[in-house]
Amino acid sequence: MAESERSGSLSGLTEREAQEFHKYFMQGFLYFLVLTLIAHTLVWFWRPWF
């Protein structure tokens, strides 16, 4: 398994791979965030909690 140590990072990813994954990860997280905001807005219109 010496091959995967080539990149030297603990996770085995190269910096380029880490940056690429991070791009998709943040995109997915933003989708989740938008959906959550929409859901909370709907609940707020239904029954405000403050």
Added chain:
Amino acid sequence: MWRIWLLFDPRRALIAILAFAFLMVMVNHFVQLSTERYGSWLNEPAVAAGQ
């Protein structure tokens, strides 16, 4: 921020994050269901809305 993926393996991190998120969502929904104010969205009629 992206350097986190040099530390944590994305596959395991994703599984851990999704499992944790699922757990939190389940707990929060059941907690809300157990409250008087929000506990009626499944079985109307609505409890005192108190608007």
